[in-house]
Amino acid sequence: MTLAVALGLLISQSDGFAAEKLKRAIDIEVAGQKAAGNSQKSVERLDDESRKMLEEYRLLSQQLQRTKLANDDLQSQVERQSDEIQRISAELKEIDRMRSELDPLMQQMLETLAELVARDSPFLSEEREARVASLQGANEDRSIEISERYRQLLEAYQIEADYGRNIEAYQAQLVTEAEQQKMVDFLRIGRVALFYQTLDGKAGGVWDNQNRRWISLDASHMTELTRSIRIARKQLPPDLMVLPMRIPEGGSR
Structure with a gap:
């Protein structure tokens, strides 16, 4: 082997090593850029997820607040209804007490009215006797409210009172x-x-x-x-x- 050939081989081997190193350097750079790109995408994805979670948190907080307000309003309604039930219960007891007192009073008033018609002058006899009979039937009919029976009785008394003024x-x-x-x-x-x-x-x-x-x-x-x-x-x-x-x-x- 001559010196020129040996030198040529040495130069060829040196160029091959340099090219290999350059290729590895380029590959490393490309890999680094890819890694950097992936990292950026990961950061952006995490940022999007964070914003999404924050928005969901805000929505949940608003829903929770609305639910709390609705519960407070419902509680107020329950308390008002409870007060109303107690008031109605007290009124019903008072009505029962009044009914127990009104029933005998109305019966006495009806008997007095019937006696008045029977002992009075015989004017409009059929009309007045029919009115008394209707009142007696209504007084025995418990499906008719006591207030309505009492109203009818007072109306009959008013009619009888008017007879004395005309x-x-x-x-x-x-x-x-x-x-x-x-x-x-x-x-x-x-x-x-x-x-x-x-x-x-x-x-x-x-x-x-x-x-x-x-x-x-x-x-x-x-x-x-x-x-x-x-x-x-x-x-x-x-x-x-x-x-x-x-x-x-x-x-x-």
């Missing part, structure tokens, strides 16, 4: 002592007097409540009785009525 003329059947019926005109002056007159205006009478009978009136009273009936019907203007009155307990006519 005059009225109406037609109805008169039952005679012979148990015969005939249509006549009735004239009621408050509760003071009750008259009747036949439809032809030729006969009439006044009620004697003490003896529970009708007393015939003289024919001389028929003209005034006719006029008084027309006044009660508002067919004539209001005016003084001059009629014979039957005074209880033996008074004069």
